[in-house]
Amino acid sequence: EKFSSSSDTSQGRRVFWGRVAAGSVKPGQAITVLPSGQSATVAQVLDHARRPGDIEAGHSAGIVLDREVDVSRGDWLVAPHLHAPTKRLDLHVRTAGDRDLRHARGVQVHLGSGHAQARVLTATAKDIAAGNEGFAYLTLDRPVAALSGDRAILRDDATGRVVAGGTVVDPFPPARRVARDRRIAALQAWRRDDVDAVLDELLAVEGWVDLGRFRIARNLDSVEGLGRGQRIGRADRPVLVSAETAAAVAGALVGAIGAWHERHPELPGLAKAALLTAAKTWPADIVEAEL
Secondary structure (H helix, E strand, O other): OEOOOOOOOOOOOEOEEEEOOOOEEOOOOEEEEEOOOOEEEEEEEEOOOOOEOOEEOOOEEEEEEOOOOOOOOOOEEEOHHHOOOEEEEEEEEEEOOOOOEOOOEEEEEEEOOEEEEEEEEEOOOOOEOOOOEEEEEEEEEEEEOOOOOOEEEEEEOOOOOEEEEEEEEEOOOOOOOOOHHHHHHHHHHHOOOOHHHHHHHHHHHHOEEEHHHHHHHOOOOOOOOOOOOEEEOOOOOOEEEOHHHHHHHHHHHHHHHHHHHHHOOOOOOOOHHHHHHHOOOOOHHHHHHHO
């Protein structure tokens, strides 16, 4: 809404109303608009009765920023390090009682108060029959803000009728193709409530977890002390790997370096790009972390 002191040019002229999902909001905090990436600072916070003050999670708040920014319906205001828009989503859905969710069809996705167009691929590559459950992978036409557990509604792109409802399981699914059975097992792990159990099952299924993405996806304050795997990589980009994965990646790298020196004893070692290619069985993030 338009702020009552709209003549004051020292701050934005709109109040953005919504519910504080986690943590708290107070004047002076830096924020980023998700998914657009615009930055600002909180100038004033109002409670439901328009009284200034800090607001904790679970309560409604009116936020005035220090500048004018473009905030659309469905956008989030987040701490800068949590800015992670996504154009891919893995969902667990239940179809409507009288409609199938068709594989490889267009849908309208409603997330919170926002929406986007998407193409849906079911995990089994078959239609999910009316009244049944399953996993669905969505490729969206624009970046959105989403966390694990967020609720979604899918409408048929042609008719606009609701075909399924469900929750976001993994808001950052892998870009590279993964074996169907392994991906379904990983999504089953994601649905567990206990964070340690999720990490243990993901390590057993996939062999690694990007802890930075996992922290954002589950909206965690910290991932310190979580999981029973081996931590590798930089402090700002931690990766959790199983002992088997760590040994396999290290073995591939050592083997590639050894083979290179046998062929070219007169040359220095392999460049980083060549090492990443040599261990391409694993995602580049894992190989870089191991290096």
